[in-house]
Amino acid sequence: MKPKNLICLGLAAVAALGILACGGDDDDDDENGATAVEGAQDPTPQDDASPESTEPEEGDEDEGQDNQAESACPIGALDEAGEPVSITFWHAMTASNEETLSELVGEFNAAQDRVEVELIFQGTYNETIDKYLTALRSGGDLPDIVQLEETTLRLMIDSQSALPVQECIDAEDYDLSDYAERVLAYFTVEDQIWPMPFSISNPVLLYNRNDFEAAGLDPDSPPLTLDELRQAAQAIVDSGAAEYGMSLDTQAGYIEQLFALAGVDFANSANGRDGRATEVLIESETGLEIFSWLGGMVQDGLALDVGRNPSNADQLLAVGAGQAGMALATSASLGSVFDILETGQFPDIEPGVGPMPSLPGEGGILVSGSALWISNRSTPAEQEAAWELAKFLGEPQSQATWHVGTGYIPIRVSAADLPEVEALWAERPHFRVAYDQLLDGVTNVASSGPVMGAYIEVREAVVSAMEAMFLEGASPEDALAAAAAEANEAIEDYNSRVGG
Structure with a gap:
């Protein structure tokens, strides 16, 4: 990393980690979270309670x-x-x-x-x-x-x-x-x-308009599909505008969003809305397409994997430091992002905001x-x-x-x-993107979102599968199979405890 970028990253860490992580844990549990408080997923009485x-x-x-x-x-x-x-x-x-x-x-x-x-x-x-x-x-x-x-x-x-x-x-x-x-x-x-x-809130695509211009991309037309997102990332890398096309955090909430935008249920029983969900449906054609895209982006050097990112700032810091040209983030962080940019710490960043890129399908963005x-x-x-x-x-x-x-x-x-x-x-005008995204698309069972017990455990299973693919070289098929098995076991255990 260039010395200038290291200085920017250090300054940004103080501001962004202090501001982005102070929104009431919205981002930690919102689009993304997979960290559980012990016992928080069990509504049944404890053994020592009557x-x-x-x-x-x-x-x-x-x-x-x-x-x-x-x-x-x-x-x-x-x-x-x-x-x-x-x-x-x-x-x-x-x-x-x-x-x-x-x-x-x-x-x-x-x-x-x-x-x-x-x-x-x-x-x-x-x-x-x-x-x-x-x-x-x-x-x-x-x-x-x-x-x-x-x-x-x-x-x-x-x-x-x-x-x-x-x-x-x-x-x-x-x-x-x-x-x-x-x-x-x-x-x-x-x-x-x-x-x-x-x-x-809902997730949006944040990008550096200057990187788009340097890469020959139209900064007023951000990518709308995963294919377009990969093409934009490739153009950014090829032009040298940034080392990576985008920064990517391993967050299960994004997987759920991609299912919803494609109009595909994430769980059975009509996403848990027509009876209790008993299994997730990620080991599917849609799941394989998503995991293959994610794995390819990281393996081909187009996306920087910043890990679990509990602060929800690391992927944005990578953009601020000039490492990446794009990142996904919750719309709830936009106020903090623009407040930080107005301090002048990032003179090379001209922010753009677009809707979350997706697979083709009849769906819509999930509510977070x-x-x-x-x-x-x-x-x-x-x-x-x-x-x-x-x-x-x-x-x-x-x-x-x-x-x-x-x-x-x-x-x-x-x-x-x-x-x-x-x-x-x-x-x-960037603040309107998430509002328009909420009203756009189709409201159906898929875009209404999954209703599941053991939600935190399900997300942990998905995050672990992403890590196995990014860090250990697991194939998308094997990663999805492991995620489905772990998630379904957690749901079965939860349902058995609540009598479902």
Whole structure:
């Protein structure tokens, strides 16, 4: 590496690792994560906890409802309370994301006098779900509403501790027509929306427009397919614009995205949406095409493998250091990326942002991010209070504030027409790419995403297979077979523990 690039890399490491990794662990669990907190994937009681510890005390109606499937949204309970109701809200946001969330919660508290929300930070998404399940198993205090990342969907349903927001939607005839269709589809299982969508992102292609120009590529036309991405990478390498065409981190979430964009289910039972998923479908023609493409990119020197990349900064640092011309990254990182670039540390970088390249097919980008779960262990008044907060955070104005303050995608279509969003997109049109990508394509079972137990273990199996291919020379066929076997064993074990 050139001395100049080494200096840039060192400066960038301080900024990027400090800023990109502070988004509430979104990237770690969002498009990519494969690191588990011990026990976080098991909603069943621990051996040293009584079987009753995950249920309210018998006959204590004030502590919630005994059966999640029978619970109904207690509309009117706030009026009957006769005094302000206090609720706890567990979240996983940090830095500017936490500041913006605090601002929104403060606005909610100030705008009405029936509900007072206490915002409580619980660490990363993994730490938050671990604390939640620990409290659930031991009979400890649960939050009235909790922010959890999207892959916990099956886990939370199986925990039997959540009030499906569909109950509240039906009770109020709440209008969902302004919500992005795919966002609702992701969190819908067996015709019920379980958590309230809130904080959404998806992966985009970041590239150096200067490298594109040096390689004879049109910087206004980023590659849209995997074939085009390889061709662009080859042109960058051949021209000497960068040592590698792109930097690539071994993240399982990208594999799931490529299945969804191709319109192919990642798991059986209609991606776990028409019955419980019992196996992944990665050992398939689509899986082989994806793994063969990935293996070829690394083996042919067109992609720099930066490994597991828990900070979600290494692939971007490679672009900043001049090693690579392109990288995939979560749209939630765009704000931090542009903030860093504005410091002037990377004068040779002119950023471009495009949608995630894909295989041909009838699909669309997956939803990543987090949603809000309402506890059915809370009192009726607390449950309705949590529902009121969830609705407020999903309002167009709240989503506009959230988008501008954090970079997360607005989940309300009308939010795109609000002045602050229009102003941001006029100044930084790159921020619109992820929003358009969310609305583009087909919303079907494949693009709604897989619903699985043992999600973290499944992702670990896929990452291990990628490492075997990149580092040990395993063939795509052998890597996929190993991943499928390990993932399916984890799913079978999970299902056996929850009675599925």
